[in-house]
């Protein structure tokens with residue numbers, strides 16, 4: 001693949017802005033607003049999560065926490081409960097901390113610059129730029145995964161993004177490509193997101209629908225799928241978790257809060273053990289053990305092999321591990337990891 005860069009494509013920003021106004025997405029619930037709270041919330045939710053999923057969560061979240069002050073005042077457990085099912089729970093914990101930081105450090109008002117926004121918990125450079133572009137028309141470049149794909153293809157940028165220096169050079173190019181007029185920043189930023197989400201896809205390119213097809217180096221080379229180049233892959237790991245599903249005669253289930261770090265941090269879960277022997281030792285009074293068929297739960301960089309064991313017992317002799325009996329009416333509203341929720345509701349397919 002050629003390594004020399006071509007000059008910046010002339011008219012790129014103009015075409016993107018015009019295309020967005022005609023063909024881009026216009027009516028997502030977090031669009032057509034300059035309210036940083038809504039834009040920030042949507043940007044955090046959209047990291048690693050499909051738009052269709054966020055469409056269900058976004059309004060629920062706003063109903064419960066209409067303002068950043070409401071979110072800052074909330075209990076972390078309530079935030080995690082509402083996030084339940086979206087995955088990547090560190091986002092929810094950062095969201096909560098960020099709301100508190102906006103209240104404490106900025107009197108409840110999101111600061112109006114990408115640089116200041118980046119100083120808040122959970123807001124990285126690209127998210128800060130998106131908020132600043134949408135809400136304050138700041139000429140700040142975004143560069144999330146979708147945008148890296150679009151720009152490396154358009155520019156024929158064949159450098160390895162695993163090298164920080166090369167990634168930084170792409171940031172500089174992304175900044176150089178911005179429209180000159182600040183008022184075009186919201187449409188331009190949205191155009192990059194829309195093109196990456198609907199036209200310039202990871203494994204399929206719809207170049208005939210692309211507004212910059214004749215400017216695109218990857219298209220001219222006939223090699224769109226060769227970009228972006230990133231050699232370093234995170235190593236996949238795996239873990240086996242034995243899950244104690246303890247139920248008493250009242251139908252309550254024994255749940256424990258996970259530690260603040262590690263798998264399912266801060267969520268409520270069935271107690272987790274490394275081995276079957278450890279699990280059974282934790283509740284010798286448990287009766288009628290049923291070994292549920294194990295299954296693999298796939299996280300981004302880790303496979304979890306889950307082995308639930310259902311046992312029954314009495315309120316007075318609970319498992320000898322941290323936790324509490326929780327009523328069946330209560331646990332559905334807790335923040336539970338998706339596979340535990342699916343198991344308890346009988347929707348895991350096991």
Ligand code: SF4
Pocket residue numbers: 150153154199200201205206207210211212213214216217218219224
């Ligand atoms: S022409 Fe094709 S490869 Fe190039 S940016 Fe457009 S969709 Fe992507």
